[in-house]
Amino acid sequence: MSREIRRTMPLLSMSIVMQLTELSARQIRYYEEHHLIEPHRTEGNRRMFSLNDVDILLEIKDYLEQGMNIAKIKKIFTKKQDPAVAEETNLSDTELRRVMREEMRQAQRMQKSSIRQGDLSRFY
Amino acid sequence: MSREIRRTMPLLSMSIVMQLTELSARQIRYYEEHHLIEPHRTEGNRRMFSLNDVDILLEIKDYLEQGMNIAKIKKIFTKKQDPAVAEETNLSDTELRRVMREEMRQAQRMQKSSIRQGDLSRFY
DNA sequence: ATGGAGATGTAAGGTTTTCTTACATGGTTT
DNA sequence: AAACCATGTAAGAAAACCTTACATCTCCAT
Numbered sequence: 001m002s003r004e005i006r007r008t009m010p011l012l013s014m015s016i017v018m019q020l021t022e023l024s025a026r027q028i029r030y031y032e033e034h035h036l037i038e039p040h041r042t043e044g045n046r047r048m049f050s051l052n053d054v055d056i057l058l059e060i061k062d063y064l065e066q067g068m069n070i071a072k073i074k075k076i077f078t079k080k081q082d083p084a085v086a087e088e089t090n091l092s093d094t095e096l097r098r099v100m101r102e103e104m105r106q107a108q109r110m111q112k113s114s115i116r117q118g119d120l121s122r123f124y
Numbered sequence: 125m126s127r128e129i130r131r132t133m134p135l136l137s138m139s140i141v142m143q144l145t146e147l148s149a150r151q152i153r154y155y156e157e158h159h160l161i162e163p164h165r166t167e168g169n170r171r172m173f174s175l176n177d178v179d180i181l182l183e184i185k186d187y188l189e190q191g192m193n194i195a196k197i198k199k200i201f202t203k204k205q206d207p208a209v210a211e212e213t214n215l216s217d218t219e220l221r222r223v224m225r226e227e228m229r230q231a232q233r234m235q236k237s238s239i240r241q242g243d244l245s246r247f248y
Numbered sequence: 249a250t251g252g253a254g255a256t257g258t259a260a261g262g263t264t265t266t267c268t269t270a271c272a273t274g275g276t277t278t
Numbered sequence: 279a280a281a282c283c284a285t286g287t288a289a290g291a292a293a294a295c296c297t298t299a300c301a302t303c304t305c306c307a308t
Binding site: 137138139149153168169170171 | 294295296297
Binding site: 042048 | 136166
Protein backbone atom coordinates (compact mmCIF):
# COMPACT_ATOMS: atom_id res chain seq x y z
CA MET A 1 0.00 0.00 0.00
CA SER A 2 1.44 3.30 -1.05
CA ARG A 3 2.11 6.20 1.23
CA GLU A 4 -0.37 8.28 -0.72
CA ILE A 5 -3.17 5.81 -0.12
CA ARG A 6 -2.32 5.65 3.54
CA ARG A 7 -2.52 9.41 3.80
CA THR A 8 -5.88 9.65 2.11
CA MET A 9 -7.55 6.58 3.55
CA PRO A 10 -10.54 7.58 5.67
CA LEU A 11 -9.81 5.99 9.02
CA LEU A 12 -10.75 8.48 11.69
CA SER A 13 -14.06 9.39 13.27
CA MET A 14 -15.14 12.87 14.28
CA SER A 15 -14.32 12.46 17.95
CA ILE A 16 -10.77 11.37 17.29
CA VAL A 17 -10.16 14.19 14.87
CA MET A 18 -11.47 16.61 17.47
CA GLN A 19 -8.91 15.28 19.91
CA LEU A 20 -6.05 15.29 17.44
CA THR A 21 -6.71 18.82 16.27
CA GLU A 22 -8.26 20.32 19.38
CA LEU A 23 -11.02 21.72 17.21
CA SER A 24 -14.75 21.54 17.97
CA ALA A 25 -17.11 19.54 15.79
CA ARG A 26 -18.72 22.83 14.87
CA GLN A 27 -15.44 24.19 13.60
CA ILE A 28 -14.60 21.11 11.61
CA ARG A 29 -18.01 21.05 9.95
CA TYR A 30 -17.74 24.74 9.24
CA TYR A 31 -14.46 24.27 7.41
CA GLU A 32 -15.99 21.45 5.44
CA GLU A 33 -18.93 23.68 4.60
CA HIS A 34 -16.41 26.03 3.04
CA HIS A 35 -14.80 23.18 1.10
CA LEU A 36 -11.46 23.26 2.85
CA ILE A 37 -11.81 19.56 3.55
CA GLU A 38 -14.10 16.92 2.10
CA PRO A 39 -14.21 13.96 4.47
CA HIS A 40 -15.55 10.67 3.24
CA ARG A 41 -18.98 9.51 4.39
CA THR A 42 -20.00 6.10 5.61
CA GLU A 43 -23.18 4.48 4.40
CA GLY A 44 -24.83 5.92 7.48
CA ASN A 45 -23.64 9.43 6.63
CA ARG A 46 -20.94 9.64 9.28
CA ARG A 47 -17.84 11.62 8.40
CA MET A 48 -14.61 9.66 8.12
CA PHE A 49 -11.37 11.61 8.01
CA SER A 50 -7.98 10.76 6.60
CA LEU A 51 -4.63 11.66 8.10
CA ASN A 52 -4.37 14.15 5.31
CA ASP A 53 -7.59 15.80 6.47
CA VAL A 54 -6.13 16.14 9.93
CA ASP A 55 -3.04 17.78 8.51
CA ILE A 56 -5.17 20.25 6.62
CA LEU A 57 -7.22 21.00 9.72
CA LEU A 58 -4.08 21.71 11.69
CA GLU A 59 -2.95 23.99 8.94
CA ILE A 60 -6.29 25.81 8.96
CA LYS A 61 -6.08 26.20 12.69
CA ASP A 62 -2.60 27.56 12.35
CA TYR A 63 -3.63 30.08 9.73
CA LEU A 64 -6.68 31.20 11.68
CA GLU A 65 -4.54 31.80 14.71
CA GLN A 66 -2.37 33.98 12.56
CA GLY A 67 -5.43 36.13 11.89
CA MET A 68 -6.29 34.87 8.42
CA ASN A 69 -9.90 34.32 7.43
CA ILE A 70 -11.44 31.35 5.69
CA ALA A 71 -11.59 32.99 2.29
CA LYS A 72 -7.89 33.74 2.38
CA ILE A 73 -7.03 30.26 3.53
CA LYS A 74 -9.01 28.79 0.71
CA LYS A 75 -7.09 30.90 -1.75
CA ILE A 76 -3.83 29.66 -0.34
CA PHE A 77 -4.95 26.07 -0.69
CA THR A 78 -6.09 26.46 -4.27
CA LYS A 79 -2.83 28.22 -5.05
CA LYS A 80 -0.87 25.39 -3.57
CA GLN A 81 -2.85 22.88 -5.58
CA ASP A 82 -2.07 24.71 -8.79
CA PRO A 83 0.94 22.86 -10.19
CA ALA A 84 2.06 25.88 -12.18
CA VAL A 85 2.25 28.02 -9.09
CA ALA A 86 3.89 25.28 -7.11
CA GLU A 87 6.62 24.88 -9.68
CA GLU A 88 6.96 28.55 -10.27
CA THR A 89 7.47 29.41 -6.66
CA ASN A 90 9.30 26.17 -6.00
CA LEU A 91 8.37 26.28 -2.34
CA SER A 92 7.78 23.40 -0.02
CA ASP A 93 4.60 23.40 2.02
CA THR A 94 6.47 24.42 5.09
CA GLU A 95 8.20 27.26 3.36
CA LEU A 96 5.00 28.47 1.80
CA ARG A 97 3.34 28.49 5.18
CA ARG A 98 6.17 30.46 6.65
CA VAL A 99 6.00 32.99 3.87
CA MET A 100 2.27 33.40 4.21
CA ARG A 101 2.55 33.81 7.94
CA GLU A 102 5.19 36.44 7.49
CA GLU A 103 3.04 38.23 5.02
CA MET A 104 0.06 38.26 7.31
CA ARG A 105 2.08 39.46 10.23
CA GLN A 106 3.40 42.28 8.21
CA ALA A 107 0.03 43.16 6.81
CA GLN A 108 -1.82 43.19 10.07
CA ARG A 109 0.88 43.63 12.69
CA MET A 110 -0.51 40.81 14.71
CA GLN A 111 1.69 39.90 17.63
CA LYS A 112 0.19 36.75 19.09
CA SER A 113 2.58 34.27 17.62
CA SER A 114 2.53 30.81 19.06
CA ILE A 115 3.89 28.74 16.25
CA ARG A 116 2.37 25.35 16.33
CA GLN A 117 2.58 23.03 13.42
CA GLY A 118 0.75 19.83 12.81
CA ASP A 119 3.20 17.22 11.81
CA LEU A 120 1.20 14.07 11.38
CA SER A 121 3.78 12.36 9.26
CA ARG A 122 4.59 10.32 12.31
CA PHE A 123 1.46 8.28 11.75
CA TYR A 124 2.28 6.94 8.33
CA MET B 125 6.47 11.39 19.94
CA SER B 126 8.05 7.98 19.89
CA ARG B 127 7.29 5.27 17.43
CA GLU B 128 5.95 3.16 20.27
CA ILE B 129 3.35 5.77 21.17
CA ARG B 130 2.38 6.06 17.53
CA ARG B 131 1.70 2.38 17.32
CA THR B 132 -0.26 2.23 20.53
CA MET B 133 -2.34 5.38 20.21
CA PRO B 134 -6.04 4.48 20.12
CA LEU B 135 -7.31 6.07 16.93
CA LEU B 136 -9.62 3.59 15.28
CA SER B 137 -13.28 2.75 15.86
CA MET B 138 -14.79 -0.70 15.68
CA SER B 139 -16.21 -0.33 12.17
CA ILE B 140 -12.88 0.73 10.71
CA VAL B 141 -11.03 -2.12 12.37
CA MET B 142 -13.63 -4.51 11.01
CA GLN B 143 -12.89 -3.23 7.53
CA LEU B 144 -9.13 -3.28 7.95
CA THR B 145 -9.05 -6.81 9.31
CA GLU B 146 -12.13 -8.28 7.64
CA LEU B 147 -13.19 -9.64 11.00
CA SER B 148 -16.68 -9.39 12.48
CA ALA B 149 -17.36 -7.36 15.60
CA ARG B 150 -18.20 -10.60 17.32
CA GLN B 151 -14.81 -12.03 16.50
CA ILE B 152 -12.93 -8.96 17.65
CA ARG B 153 -14.81 -8.85 20.94
CA TYR B 154 -14.23 -12.53 21.41
CA TYR B 155 -10.48 -12.13 21.05
CA GLU B 156 -10.59 -9.27 23.52
CA GLU B 157 -12.55 -11.47 25.90
CA HIS B 158 -9.62 -13.85 25.77
CA HIS B 159 -7.16 -11.03 26.43
CA LEU B 160 -5.40 -11.17 23.09
CA ILE B 161 -6.04 -7.45 22.67
CA GLU B 162 -7.07 -4.80 25.14
CA PRO B 163 -8.48 -1.84 23.22
CA HIS B 164 -8.83 1.48 24.96
CA ARG B 165 -12.30 2.70 25.95
CA THR B 166 -13.79 6.13 25.49
CA GLU B 167 -15.69 7.80 28.30
CA GLY B 168 -18.81 6.40 26.72
CA ASN B 169 -17.39 2.87 26.75
CA ARG B 170 -16.68 2.63 23.05
CA ARG B 171 -13.66 0.58 22.03
CA MET B 172 -10.80 2.48 20.41
CA PHE B 173 -8.10 0.48 18.69
CA SER B 174 -4.49 1.26 17.93
CA LEU B 175 -2.55 0.32 14.83
CA ASN B 176 -0.82 -2.21 16.99
CA ASP B 177 -4.18 -3.79 17.84
CA VAL B 178 -4.89 -4.15 14.14
CA ASP B 179 -1.56 -5.84 13.63
CA ILE B 180 -2.32 -8.28 16.41
CA LEU B 181 -5.76 -9.00 15.01
CA LEU B 182 -4.29 -9.77 11.62
CA GLU B 183 -1.85 -12.08 13.28
CA ILE B 184 -4.64 -13.83 15.16
CA LYS B 185 -6.58 -14.23 11.95
CA ASP B 186 -3.54 -15.70 10.30
CA TYR B 187 -2.94 -18.18 13.08
CA LEU B 188 -6.58 -19.25 13.21
CA GLU B 189 -6.55 -19.88 9.51
CA GLN B 190 -3.55 -22.12 10.06
CA GLY B 191 -5.68 -24.20 12.40
CA MET B 192 -4.45 -22.90 15.73
CA ASN B 193 -6.84 -22.24 18.58
CA ILE B 194 -7.09 -19.22 20.85
CA ALA B 195 -5.30 -20.84 23.77
CA LYS B 196 -2.35 -21.68 21.60
CA ILE B 197 -2.22 -18.23 20.09
CA LYS B 198 -2.22 -16.71 23.53
CA LYS B 199 0.74 -18.84 24.49
CA ILE B 200 2.64 -17.67 21.47
CA PHE B 201 1.95 -14.06 22.32
CA THR B 202 3.05 -14.36 25.91
CA LYS B 203 6.18 -16.15 24.78
CA LYS B 204 6.96 -13.45 22.31
CA GLN B 205 6.53 -10.85 25.02
CA ASP B 206 9.13 -12.58 27.14
CA PRO B 207 12.32 -10.63 26.43
CA ALA B 208 14.53 -13.61 27.23
CA VAL B 209 12.82 -15.75 24.64
CA ALA B 210 12.75 -12.95 22.12
CA GLU B 211 16.48 -12.42 22.39
CA GLU B 212 17.25 -16.07 22.49
CA THR B 213 15.39 -16.93 19.35
CA ASN B 214 16.19 -13.61 17.72
CA LEU B 215 13.24 -13.90 15.38
CA SER B 216 11.25 -11.06 13.92
CA ASP B 217 7.48 -11.26 14.05
CA THR B 218 7.31 -12.13 10.42
CA GLU B 219 9.87 -14.85 10.74
CA LEU B 220 8.17 -16.31 13.77
CA ARG B 221 4.88 -16.42 11.93
CA ARG B 222 6.48 -18.14 8.99
CA VAL B 223 8.09 -20.73 11.23
CA MET B 224 4.85 -21.42 13.02
CA ARG B 225 2.99 -21.77 9.76
CA GLU B 226 5.56 -24.16 8.47
CA GLU B 227 5.34 -26.18 11.62
CA MET B 228 1.58 -26.38 11.49
CA ARG B 229 1.68 -27.53 7.92
CA GLN B 230 4.16 -30.19 8.79
CA ALA B 231 2.10 -31.31 11.75
CA GLN B 232 -0.97 -31.60 9.58
CA ARG B 233 0.94 -33.56 7.04
CA MET B 234 2.34 -36.03 9.55
CA GLN B 235 -0.87 -37.22 11.16
CA LYS B 236 -3.78 -35.16 12.18
CA SER B 237 -4.96 -37.26 15.06
CA SER B 238 -1.90 -37.75 17.19
CA ILE B 239 -0.58 -34.24 17.47
CA ARG B 240 -0.83 -32.83 20.93
CA GLN B 241 -0.25 -29.28 21.88
CA GLY B 242 2.86 -29.95 23.93
CA ASP B 243 4.61 -31.55 21.02
CA LEU B 244 5.31 -28.29 19.35
CA SER B 245 6.44 -26.43 22.38
CA ARG B 246 10.07 -26.52 21.39
CA PHE B 247 9.36 -24.11 18.59
CA TYR B 248 8.35 -21.15 20.71
C1' DA C 249 -23.35 -41.48 17.07
C1' DT C 250 -23.22 -38.72 20.86
C1' DG C 251 -21.71 -35.10 23.45
C1' DG C 252 -18.75 -31.39 24.64
C1' DA C 253 -15.86 -27.54 23.59
C1' DG C 254 -14.42 -23.76 20.71
C1' DA C 255 -15.54 -20.12 17.54
C1' DT C 256 -18.91 -17.39 15.51
C1' DG C 257 -23.79 -15.72 14.28
C1' DT C 258 -27.69 -13.25 15.71
C1' DA C 259 -31.30 -10.79 18.24
C1' DA C 260 -32.94 -7.61 21.76
C1' DG C 261 -32.80 -3.56 24.32
C1' DG C 262 -30.14 0.26 25.84
C1' DT C 263 -26.53 4.03 25.46
C1' DT C 264 -23.28 6.95 22.96
C1' DT C 265 -21.95 9.40 19.03
C1' DT C 266 -22.91 11.89 15.08
C1' DC C 267 -25.98 14.10 11.95
C1' DT C 268 -28.69 18.32 10.18
C1' DT C 269 -31.02 22.45 11.07
C1' DA C 270 -31.69 26.63 13.22
C1' DC C 271 -30.94 30.25 16.18
C1' DA C 272 -27.75 32.82 19.45
C1' DT C 273 -23.40 35.25 20.50
C1' DG C 274 -19.03 37.68 20.63
C1' DG C 275 -15.64 40.01 17.81
C1' DT C 276 -14.45 42.75 13.45
C1' DT C 277 -15.16 45.56 9.75
C1' DT C 278 -17.68 48.97 7.39
C1' DA D 279 -25.05 50.91 14.47
C1' DA D 280 -25.35 47.28 11.00
C1' DA D 281 -23.33 43.56 8.70
C1' DC D 282 -20.29 39.83 8.69
C1' DC D 283 -17.46 36.06 10.33
C1' DA D 284 -16.45 32.28 13.21
C1' DT D 285 -18.18 29.65 16.70
C1' DG D 286 -21.49 28.01 20.49
C1' DT D 287 -25.57 25.62 21.54
C1' DA D 288 -29.98 23.12 21.48
C1' DA D 289 -33.28 19.83 19.59
C1' DG D 290 -34.64 15.80 17.43
C1' DA D 291 -33.41 11.95 14.55
C1' DA D 292 -30.47 8.26 13.03
C1' DA D 293 -26.29 5.46 13.09
C1' DA D 294 -22.95 2.89 15.56
C1' DC D 295 -21.74 0.50 19.44
C1' DC D 296 -22.48 -1.77 23.84
C1' DT D 297 -23.69 -6.07 26.80
C1' DT D 298 -26.16 -10.18 27.43
C1' DA D 299 -27.96 -14.33 26.06
C1' DC D 300 -29.09 -17.91 23.18
C1' DA D 301 -28.36 -20.43 18.66
C1' DT D 302 -25.42 -22.76 15.34
C1' DC D 303 -21.65 -25.14 13.32
C1' DT D 304 -17.45 -27.70 13.20
C1' DC D 305 -14.09 -30.66 15.38
C1' DC D 306 -12.64 -33.99 18.14
C1' DA D 307 -12.86 -37.45 21.81
C1' DT D 308 -15.56 -40.72 24.00
